[in-house]
Every structure is written in C-alpha cells, then in structure tokens.
Amino acid sequence: MLKSFAAKAIVPPAIAVTGFVIVCCILLYSVIKTDMLNDTIQHETNLAGTIVKSARFAMLKDDRETLRNIIDNVGQQAGVEQVRIFNKKGVIAFSAHPKELNTIVDKKEPGCIACHAGAVAATSMGRMEQARRFVNEKGKNVIAITAPIYNEPECFNAACHVHTAEQKLLGILDIGLSEEPLQKTLGVLRGRMIVFCIMVLLLAIGGVSALLRRNVLLPISDLTDYVSAVKKGDLDRKAPACRDEIGDLAHSFQDLAEKLKTAQDKLNKPDQPDDTTANRRS
Amino acid sequence: MKRALDRPTAPDNAGTPPDRDLVKQETLQRIERLRTKSSRGLWAMALFIAVSIVALNDFSLLPSLPEGIRAALGKPPSSIMISGALVVYTFSAIILILSRMMGGSEEYSGFSHVGYLTAFYGFYHFAKALGDNFWAVFAAGITILGLESYHIWNFCSEAIKREEEILAAIERNNRQ
Structure with missing residues (x-):
C-alpha cells in the first residue's frame, strides 16, 4: 500500500x-x-x-x-x-x-x-x-x-x-x-488548540488528498484500466478523456491501440492486398 | 557520482560483453546493500525513542552534571529562544528532506538528526524547561525521522526493484 x-x-x-x-x-x-x-x-x-x-x-x-x-x-x-x-x-x-x-x-x-x-x-x-x-x-x-x-x-x-x-x-x-482558575483557562486553551489543529490538518491533508485524487489519481486509475483492457484485447475501447499530460498519454495509447488493431485486421485478412501491393501491381 | 559507480559492469572498449555471472553477483551485492540501507531509518528511530525515554523524566536516569562543569557552560539560553530554534530547525529539516525526496537523492541524515534532537533535549534540560517542551521535541523528532525513514525506504525499494529487473534480464538471457 x-x-x-x-x-x-x-x-x-x-x-x-x-x-x-x-x-x-x-x-x-x-x-x-x-x-x-x-x-x-x-x-x-x-x-x-x-x-x-x-x-x-x-x-x-x-x-x-x-x-x-x-x-x-x-x-x-x-x-x-x-x-x-x-x-x-x-x-x-x-x-x-x-x-x-x-x-x-x-x-x-x-x-x-x-x-x-x-x-x-x-x-x-x-x-x-x-x-x-x-x-x-x-x-x-x-x-x-x-x-x-x-x-x-x-x-x-x-x-x-x-x-x-x-x-x-x-x-x-x-x-x-x-491554581484552579489558571488550570481551567489552560484547559480551555488546550481544547481550542486541539480543535484548531485538527481543523488545519483536515483542511491541509484533506484538501491535498482531494485535489490529488481528482486531478491525478483517478485519471491514472482510468488510464491503467484502459491499458489493461487494451492488453486483454479490447482494442475498440475509448481512451479516458483528460486535458492534461495524462490525457496526452491516453491519446498516445489509443493511437497505438488503433495501429495494433489495423495491423491485426490485416493479419486476419491476408487475401486482401494492401495499398502498397495493389499499387505495385498496377 | 556514487550512483554512477554502482551501475552494472559495462562492456569494455573492445566491445566484449561483461561476464553475466559477475554482473549477477554485483547486482545481488547491491540488493543486499540497499536492503541494509533501507532499515537505517528504523535504527535511527529506535535510537531517538531510547534517548527520549531517558529524557522523559528530565534525565533522572543519568547522574547530574557537576556544578563546576555547569558553571563553566555558563547561563543556559531562555526556553523561548530554544523553542524558536526548534521551530526553525524543524521547518528547515522538513524542507531539506522533501527537496531530497523530490531530487531522488540517496543521502540519508537520520543519525545526525538524532544528535541535533538530543542537543535540544539537553538545552531544555539546562534551561529547566524540558517538562513543558518534551513533547514538542519528541513530535519534531518523530516527524523528521519518519520522513527520513520513508524517504530512504522508498528510495531503496525503487532501487531494489531496478536491480531485480536487471537480475530478471540476466535470467532471461541465460535461458535463451
């Protein structure tokens, strides 16, 4: 983990x-x-x-x-x-x-x-x-x-x-x-500082985690799912859409998958001449 | 530089490929060294906790410093001054560790931090303010050493994974 x-x-x-x-x-x-x-x-x-x-x-x-x-x-x-x-x-x-x-x-x-x-x-x-x-x-x-x-x-x-x-x-x-009044005031202060600390920590860590999850972790997870699907042979699947570098990477993978699909189609239909062979014959 | 020297044996000028067994041997040695290094963080943490246990009761386990030496050391700094120094030290140590993490540096300075933190315990003890500030030094130590440990463990895990990939490549070549 x-x-x-x-x-x-x-x-x-x-x-x-x-x-x-x-x-x-x-x-x-x-x-x-x-x-x-x-x-x-x-x-x-x-x-x-x-x-x-x-x-x-x-x-x-x-x-x-x-x-x-x-x-x-x-x-x-x-x-x-x-x-x-x-x-x-x-x-x-x-x-x-x-x-x-x-x-x-x-x-x-x-x-x-x-x-x-x-x-x-x-x-x-x-x-x-x-x-x-x-x-x-x-x-x-x-x-x-x-x-x-x-x-x-x-x-x-x-x-x-x-x-x-x-x-x-x-x-x-x-x-x-x-010392009772002093200890009482210090106790109240301690409690308020603990609450303040927890709030700051929740905001800081929660904020960073939420932003990371939304902008980085989920797109990477989607990309991982997409690449796994492609690896298993699902070449028609659409790449996850993102506007950042992860999106560019996803598009590159999709291009590769499309090229792989074209190559596989050609291999599966060997009797159909490709463009280059047809041109040579003509 | 150190990392460059640790790379697997490269082909010589004549283009002769390196001996696979030798490369495998070197890789295994590097993995062993990295495994040892990754546990350094835990050792430093254990040492700091031991020092903290001694400091917990105001160093009552240790004999008190003779008055002559105490007088020679002079007047201790005020606890506010020590607290200010502790905040600056904690902040700069965290920034340095995070920057080392960012740069992927192999450097580890956990044991030096145990020394600095022990000095803070000492200063607070002589300023007669250790009781109020013990947990601040302890929290600073756990934070700094926790980050150092995570950094060195993470770095070594990644390096071990790279070395294991080299081993796997050697095994594949041997099978072919």
Whole structure:
C-alpha cells in the first residue's frame, strides 16, 4: 500500500504538515502557559505588596489585633489558599490557619530552599524565584509567593524600639493562591488548540488528498484500466478523456491501440492486398 | 557520482560483453546493500525513542552534571529562544528532506538528526524547561525521522526493484 502512487504523493506532505503543526502548537501552548503563569505570579506579587502596605500602619503601631484581622480577612477571600507572616527565625506569627500559629516553617520547603540553600540566606530574590508551586493538604495546586518585609527607618525609629537598625529583614509574608482558575483557562486553551489543529490538518491533508485524487489519481486509475483492457484485447475501447499530460498519454495509447488493431485486421485478412501491393501491381 | 559507480559492469572498449555471472553477483551485492540501507531509518528511530525515554523524566536516569562543569557552560539560553530554534530547525529539516525526496537523492541524515534532537533535549534540560517542551521535541523528532525513514525506504525499494529487473534480464538471457 505504501508503494502505491497515492501513498507516495500523500504520505510525505501529510507527515510534514501534521508534524510541523503539532510541534508549533505544543511550543505555542508552552509559551502561552509560561506567560500566563508569569502574569499570575505578577498578580500575586502585587497582591502581596498590597497586603504588606495595608498592614504597614498596624505593624508600625504594633497593633497585632488589626494585623490578625487583616490576615484572617484576606485568608477568607475565594482562591486564597494560605496567607501567613513569619519572622526571620521562621516562627509563624500570623496565619489564616490558626493551627499553624507559633510553629516553625521548614527551611527545606520548596519555597524556602531557594534562599536558604547556602550557608548564608539570600536576602533579595527575583520575582520568579520567590514563587513556588505545590499541592497542599487539600490536594489543590497552589502558586505561592513570599514577600519580604524589610526594616525601614520608620520601623527601627518607632517608639517600641523592637528592631535595631542593623536588622535588614523583619519578616516574610507568604501567600498562596489556588491554581484552579489558571488550570481551567489552560484547559480551555488546550481544547481550542486541539480543535484548531485538527481543523488545519483536515483542511491541509484533506484538501491535498482531494485535489490529488481528482486531478491525478483517478485519471491514472482510468488510464491503467484502459491499458489493461487494451492488453486483454479490447482494442475498440475509448481512451479516458483528460486535458492534461495524462490525457496526452491516453491519446498516445489509443493511437497505438488503433495501429495494433489495423495491423491485426490485416493479419486476419491476408487475401486482401494492401495499398502498397495493389499499387505495385498496377 | 556514487550512483554512477554502482551501475552494472559495462562492456569494455573492445566491445566484449561483461561476464553475466559477475554482473549477477554485483547486482545481488547491491540488493543486499540497499536492503541494509533501507532499515537505517528504523535504527535511527529506535535510537531517538531510547534517548527520549531517558529524557522523559528530565534525565533522572543519568547522574547530574557537576556544578563546576555547569558553571563553566555558563547561563543556559531562555526556553523561548530554544523553542524558536526548534521551530526553525524543524521547518528547515522538513524542507531539506522533501527537496531530497523530490531530487531522488540517496543521502540519508537520520543519525545526525538524532544528535541535533538530543542537543535540544539537553538545552531544555539546562534551561529547566524540558517538562513543558518534551513533547514538542519528541513530535519534531518523530516527524523528521519518519520522513527520513520513508524517504530512504522508498528510495531503496525503487532501487531494489531496478536491480531485480536487471537480475530478471540476466535470467532471461541465460535461458535463451
């Protein structure tokens, strides 16, 4: 089957078009996924910044009740899976989940190891390095980001004098959002791209196959039938009519068949003199 | 040039016809060589699938590269840059294979493509983006090597058919 003319004409372009469209779609999906993930992390960073700014006054006044309320209210927002503030030693001081209050964050957790991989913890990181993705205890995919709360002149000059000027980092806000909306959007995008791919492939391969079948394969098949019939002795059969090179070839075969028929007729009637013999006699 | 040298033994200048047994022997050797060559595509495909199995889990089967060598290699290119290169490579490889098919060339470069595709796996691995782009490299590899395999198999099948016709002609002459 693969040795047939149809296979030789259709298989290479079909493989080439199918493969290239699939490669491009996978790469496009991967790029869009990365962009959407970056946007989500950017959105989360902005959210963390907003929370830190809205809690700044409460922190300056050392108003722990207000700060606890802010963290609880943010934690109740749909899509927020976790929100907590822990100090430099990793002790969780505020959290939307009361169970983890006063516990110590594991520095080997995926979100912490990036800073704490070396002997001395890194104090500044890029936005993308701060983000981490994991599955929480509820089985939900979470994108979390840690936003450092730096020591500022207003902090170490405040009346409470809890922090010294040498202390660079006061604590860390850790917020995690559910990946569900992102995964849902990516799922819709994936489905649309698959449908688009199938449509492109059907149009490209179907179009090429249909045109080839109509203009090349069927005329060749008709010509093959005609030549087979001639071979079997059916010399009166008409050649298939085509306006292209296949038509010219069919006419040439028909001419040959007609000449063969004339020659056979002459052989079958040997008593009838041909024109040349008659002329010679006269 | 290579194809011209592979032609059956021609009559010499004195017009002496070539020895039929020698021509038959040479034709049989050429058929054997073509049969071996036609299976090269499958070998390259098998090698690529083996490399892909190793790459599937981010090369976890292999020991990780020492930090010193990794630092010496420098910063890896971004995944977008690698993806752009992969699209350009896939497109140009397909065009080259189709043009070789059109020209009826005997050239086969499947094993080189396995090397290039392995390099793409490597680049994505170092850019920490192999998880998202593995199937793109795999699809590119299957497409390119599938076309190469089809091309070399088709070319060898046609060449074998021509050689078999020569054998048949020799047999006919021997009978006469």
